[in-house]
Amino acid sequence: MIHNFGAGPCILPQEVFKQASQAVLEFNGTGLSILEISHRTPEFEAVVDETVRLVKELLNVPEGYSVLLLQGGASLQFSMVPMNLLNEGQPAVYTDTGVWASKAIKEAKLFGNVNVIASSKDKNYNFIPKDYQIPKDAAYFHCTSNNTIYGTEMHQLPKSPIPVVCDMSSDILSRVINVADYDLIYAGAQKNMGPAGVTLVIVKDEILGKTDRKIPSMLDYRIHIEGGSMYNTPPVFAIYVSMLNLRWLTSKGGVAEIEKENISKAEALYREIDRNPLFKGTCAVEDRSRMNICFVMEDPELEKSFLKFAEDRDIIGIKGHRSVGGFRASMYNALPITSVHMLIEAMQDFAEKNKF
Amino acid sequence: MIHNFGAGPCILPQEVFKQASQAVLEFNGTGLSILEISHRTPEFEAVVDETVRLVKELLNVPEGYSVLLLQGGASLQFSMVPMNLLNEGQPAVYTDTGVWASKAIKEAKLFGNVNVIASSKDKNYNFIPKDYQIPKDAAYFHCTSNNTIYGTEMHQLPKSPIPVVCDMSSDILSRVINVADYDLIYAGAQKNMGPAGVTLVIVKDEILGKTDRKIPSMLDYRIHIEGGSMYNTPPVFAIYVSMLNLRWLTSKGGVAEIEKENISKAEALYREIDRNPLFKGTCAVEDRSRMNICFVMEDPELEKSFLKFAEDRDIIGIKGHRSVGGFRASMYNALPITSVHMLIEAMQDFAEKNKF
Numbered sequence: 199m200i201h202n203f204g205a206g207p208c209i210l211p212q213e214v215f216k217q218a219s220q221a222v223l224e225f226n227g228t229g230l231s232i233l234e235i236s237h238r239t240p241e242f243e244a245v246v247d248e249t250v251r252l253v254k255e256l257l258n259v260p261e262g263y264s265v266l267l268l269q270g271g272a273s274l275q276f277s278m279v280p281m282n283l284l285n286e287g288q289p290a291v292y293t294d295t296g297v298w299a300s301k302a303i304k305e306a307k308l309f310g311n312v313n314v315i316a317s318s319k320d321k322n323y324n325f326i327p328k329d330y331q332i333p334k335d336a337a338y339f340h341c342t343s344n345n346t347i348y349g350t351e352m353h354q355l356p357k358s359p360i361p362v363v364c365d366m367s368s369d370i371l372s373r374v375i376n377v378a379d380y381d382l383i384y385a386g387a388q389k390n391m392g393p394a395g396v397t398l399v400i401v402k403d404e405i406l407g408k409t410d411r412k413i414p415s416m417l418d419y420r421i422h423i424e425g426g427s428m429y430n431t432p433p434v435f436a437i438y439v440s441m442l443n444l445r446w447l448t449s450k451g452g453v454a455e456i457e458k459e460n461i462s463k464a465e466a467l468y469r470e471i472d473r474n475p476l477f478k479g480t481c482a483v484e485d486r487s488r489m490n491i492c493f494v495m496e497d498p499e500l501e502k503s504f505l506k507f508a509e510d511r512d513i514i515g516i517k518g519h520r521s522v523g524g525f526r527a528s529m530y531n532a533l534p535i536t537s538v539h540m541l542i543e544a545m546q547d548f549a550e551k552n553k554f
Numbered sequence: 555m556i557h558n559f560g561a562g563p564c565i566l567p568q569e570v571f572k573q574a575s576q577a578v579l580e581f582n583g584t585g586l587s588i589l590e591i592s593h594r595t596p597e598f599e600a601v602v603d604e605t606v607r608l609v610k611e612l613l614n615v616p617e618g619y620s621v622l623l624l625q626g627g628a629s630l631q632f633s634m635v636p637m638n639l640l641n642e643g644q645p646a647v648y649t650d651t652g653v654w655a656s657k658a659i660k661e662a663k664l665f666g667n668v669n670v671i672a673s674s675k676d677k678n679y680n681f682i683p684k685d686y687q688i689p690k691d692a693a694y695f696h697c698t699s700n701n702t703i704y705g706t707e708m709h710q711l712p713k714s715p716i717p718v719v720c721d722m723s724s725d726i727l728s729r730v731i732n733v734a735d736y737d738l739i740y741a742g743a744q745k746n747m748g749p750a751g752v753t754l755v756i757v758k759d760e761i762l763g764k765t766d767r768k769i770p771s772m773l774d775y776r777i778h779i780e781g782g783s784m785y786n787t788p789p790v791f792a793i794y795v796s797m798l799n800l801r802w803l804t805s806k807g808g809v810a811e812i813e814k815e816n817i818s819k820a821e822a823l824y825r826e827i828d829r830n831p832l833f834k835g836t837c838a839v840e841d842r843s844r845m846n847i848c849f850v851m852e853d854p855e856l857e858k859s860f861l862k863f864a865e866d867r868d869i870i871g872i873k874g875h876r877s878v879g880g881f882r883a884s885m886y887n888a889l890p891i892t893s894v895h896m897l898i899e900a901m902q903d904f905a906e907k908n909k910f
Contacts, residue, residue, distance in 0.1 A: 204592045215578055216579070233571060233574065236871065394787045394789055416630045430629035432750065434750045
């Protein structure tokens with residue numbers, strides 16, 4: 199068994215792989231592969247409906263919100279958000295908490311005035327800024343709930359007098375959220391929702407249609423709402439696998455249950471990082487992410503050797519992003535706690551071997 | 555065996571389904587599912603490289619062109635094309651040969667002056683207009699090479715003094731083309747290239763970078779060229795299946811060989827349509843598509859009954875689009891000629907049964 203700590207696309211449940219593999223041969227008694235059926239068949243329309251329904255149930259999405267399954271990843275949302283919500287010359291407020299937040303800021307600048315009210319850039323994004331006030335006169339407030347590269351996560355959402363837009367790509371469905379606190383949530387699927395190739399958007403209908411800009415159809419949330427995420431041919435297979443994964447999450451007891459597991463997994467690894475004299479965490483303790491756990495070695499000379507040591511035990515995907523270095527263990531919903539224990543054991547055995 | 559004449563997403567080779575199904579369980583000796591590997595691994599980078607190389611080989615793409623694997627389908631290209639190629643106030647020339655062409659026209663109008671120089675709209679798009687001159691002073695000429703809904707196909711490309719942009723979604727890789735005659739070709743993959751969820755763009759590099767407009771990164775061809783189609787997380791599985799399908803096409807002898815088969819398949823069915831007194835074609839004979847063959851019955855009352863008759867023989871996906879009615883047999887590369895024979899036999903048996 200391989201212990202896949204990759205940052206995304208990432209591990210999904212083994213039973214999802216089995217079911218998806220089967221559907222590529224034959225889908226749901228149709229005699230056809232999921233790859234060759236028309237998206238306009240009742241069988242596939244049922245897949246889209248169930249996927250949307252499961253998202254709504256798992257996240258307890260209130261009335262007045264639409265759930266969309268789009269393409270282009272969070273990166274396309276960086277542009278779609280301001281294109282749909284921001285008038286030319288109008289201000290929007292962003293926090294800069296990492297590479298992805300900076301990209302969102304860069305794209306928004308093409309559409310309006312972007313005001314970065316808080317940033318942790320000068321500390322290499324190793325904490326979540328909290329000491330700021332969101333002004334009343336901006337179109338929206340944008341934040342990134344989890345910063346994959348730096349291993350930080352927002353554990354509290356600030357009070358906002360204006361619509362809140364959140365990039366939740368790397369922690370959606372990993373913890374209970376109150377959707378009503380947000381006006382637009384978006385997430386590339388390829389962490390806890392499904393495979394690469396589909397993007398989730400949850401949007402409060404009433405915030406749309408308030409800009410003067412003419413929006414290309416494929417970039418207009420209202421068009422996708424009207425088309426039930428089938429304005430054009432959707433990414434059929436990626437949606438199907440997402441549905442399987444959401445079914446799995448539901449069968450595990452839903453988001454509240456998986457959150458407990460995620461807390462246990464994260465606590466266990468952080469405990470070892472803090473205890474083991476060879477290792478140390480890289481970011482502010484109170485902002486530590488449960489999804490992406492970043493750590494380095496006290497002696498950077500040993501890092502290559504530990505990476506090899508772990509790989510020999512089938513622990514993969516833990517090399518840190520070059521901007522932080524060291525290690526990043528991504529521990530999404532589907533990563534079993536046994537994999538976390540294997541990593542902890544490797545850290546302990548490596549310390550033993552290196553005589554600490 | 556089911557005879558899948560669906561218009562898309564459509565039939566792909568059975569061996570592609572088998573290989574894809576296997577890769578969902580374990581990809582290329584990695585011990586991981588194709589759905590959980592990082593797109594930044596050498597193993598997946600090799601998939602992107604091979605997919606691009608196979609497209610270049612199969613279509614004999616000349617130097618100076620880039621091959622991109624994007625998201626959003628042809629529908630997003632309807633906006634990306636003018637966004638990248640058309641300055642505000644500048645004219646672009648379009649032909650209106652169907653619903654998809656009209657949508658391309660509608661989206662382009664947001665970016666510049668669109669001049670529709672030829673249209674077959676008043677004949678319900680049942681022919682390809684040919685009697686027009688492309689002006690020298692427009693940014694580009696846009697055409698749709700095959701019109702899925704109406705069953706028409708451009709068998710000749712007009713001479714153009716300006717860059718030629720072509721939506722080839724439904725006939726790319728089905729026939730030999732001279733890529734040098736075009737400046738930008740785009741195609742949703744879900745006909746002859748692969749499954750839904752990836753979009754092919756072939757663009758002549760030198761036509762880019764000539765507008766003043768600030769283009770969002772995800773919509774800028776240059777950004778995707780620079781990123782080797784990995785500016786952000788690509789649709790991993792859809793690209794992988796496309797690669798398998800392109801390998802299959804290569805093993806069949808390439809585009810010239812499949813074109814011969816496609817001609818045989820189309821000729822056989824058109825022969826029956828023209829011969830059988832119950833049926834008739836819907837569009838101009840010289841513009842008949844090899845990919846989507848549209849026909850109706852002399853007595854429309856019998857159509858429901860023939861549809862059922864065919865379905866009882868596992869012939870599916872032949873119901874015509876509501877704007878043409880009757881039947882549409884889509885006969886993409888992977889549809890075996892035995893399926894075409896089955897359909898012809900059903901038409902003959904139905905005629906016999908109805909005593910003609």
